[in-house]
Amino acid sequence: MVLFFVVVLVALLFEYINGFHDAANAIATVVSTKVLTPRQAIAMAAFFNLTGALMGTAVAVTIGKGIVDLKIVTMPAILCALAGAIIWNLITWLLGLPSSSSHALIGGLCGAALAAAHGDWGVLKWRTGLLPKIVIPMIASPVIGFIIGGLLMFLLFLVLHRFTPHVIHNVFGKLQLLSAAWMAHSHGTNDAQKTMGIIALALFTGTTGNTFAHLPPILHFLRTPQFHVPSWVVVLCAVTMAAGTAAGGWRIIRTLGHKMVKLQPVHGFAAETTAALIIQVASSYGIPLSTTHVITSSIMGVGAVKRFGGVKWGLVGRIVCAWMLTLPFTALIGYLLARLAHLAR
Numbered sequence: 001m002v003l004f005f006v007v008v009l010v011a012l013l014f015e016y017i018n019g020f021h022d023a024a025n026a027i028a029t030v031v032s033t034k035v036l037t038p039r040q041a042i043a044m045a046a047f048f049n050l051t052g053a054l055m056g057t058a059v060a061v062t063i064g065k066g067i068v069d070l071k072i073v074t075m076p077a078i079l080c081a082l083a084g085a086i087i088w089n090l091i092t093w094l095l096g097l098p099s100s101s102s103h104a105l106i107g108g109l110c111g112a113a114l115a116a117a118h119g120d121w122g123v124l125k126w127r128t129g130l131l132p133k134i135v136i137p138m139i140a141s142p143v144i145g146f147i148i149g150g151l152l153m154f155l156l157f158l159v160l161h162r163f164t165p166h167v168i169h170n171v172f173g174k175l176q177l178l179s180a181a182w183m184a185h186s187h188g189t190n191d192a193q194k195t196m197g198i199i200a201l202a203l204f205t206g207t208t209g210n211t212f213a214h215l216p217p218i219l220h221f222l223r224t225p226q227f228h229v230p231s232w233v234v235v236l237c238a239v240t241m242a243a244g245t246a247a248g249g250w251r252i253i254r255t256l257g258h259k260m261v262k263l264q265p266v267h268g269f270a271a272e273t274t275a276a277l278i279i280q281v282a283s284s285y286g287i288p289l290s291t292t293h294v295i296t297s298s299i300m301g302v303g304a305v306k307r308f309g310g311v312k313w314g315l316v317g318r319i320v321c322a323w324m325l326t327l328p329f330t331a332l333i334g335y336l337l338a339r340l341a342h343l344a345r
Helices: 002-021 023-032 038-053 059-065 075-095 101-116 126-160 165-208 217-222 231-247 250-259 267-286 291-306 313-345
Strands: none
Touching: 002 075, 002 101, 002 165, 002 231, 002 267, 023 038, 023 165, 023 267, 023 291, 038 165, 038 231, 059 101, 059 165, 059 267, 075 101, 075 165, 075 313, 101 126, 101 165, 101 313, 126 267, 126 291, 165 217, 165 231, 165 267, 165 291, 291 313
């Protein structure tokens, strides 16, 4: 029972870190274009992350029961998966690199499950979960974000070339408030649900094992004979992510909003609208997309249309390397931690 509450606390720590680590996803462009001050932008992102987190549980179900075999998952394995994801998030945050919290969590879960199954790769749901909902979207979403962001920016250039820069700046300064809010909301619909899925998995694991064998009456709400995401888990994770977002993520905000390409409100609007649309569609299908990948690639696409040479491709290369390392690195950490936990036990 104690281990279950430790898992929940660590899961909420991951959610909090996810909030400040990914705050830049929603607000980097609106800050860099000076439409909002950093404090205003973070307050807005926290609110709309909260509203998004309360909208459905399709992504949570994918994380909780669509990636690894539920029969092999143990409470220590879940704890090790979370630890792997947190370690990677903190490393990339310290380096100011926008990596994927989603893929960090998924990698950690896969590695810990492999360790619990003594190296049996059959515990990973490749055909029904990992390949169609993780691997393919991981590759396709940045490409789609780059292309759509570039196309939208090109269309805006065609439509707006007769207007003065002053008019364009004023109009899109207001429109960017809407696009940034939508981006924050869509981030909540996807990223907050991942921790919901982990806690629901821990509840299911505790029910099928002996963890909840002697619960006092006041804690009977913890029993979940079938996998589902209780309402209290949804609210708890939503509030935690909003609190984390309110803490800010200044290092990554600087990387996305200032270092990669110089943006104006019209560019910020194009990038945020592109990313929000892609993430919202993915959330409706239960795909745990990397919001970081999508907004970063959308900014790249917009920046390339603005001026190809204006994009700092060296920095882009570092970001892409971090993306490629996320799954294998966190899987290795999750695996090693789970093996150590098994030996210690």
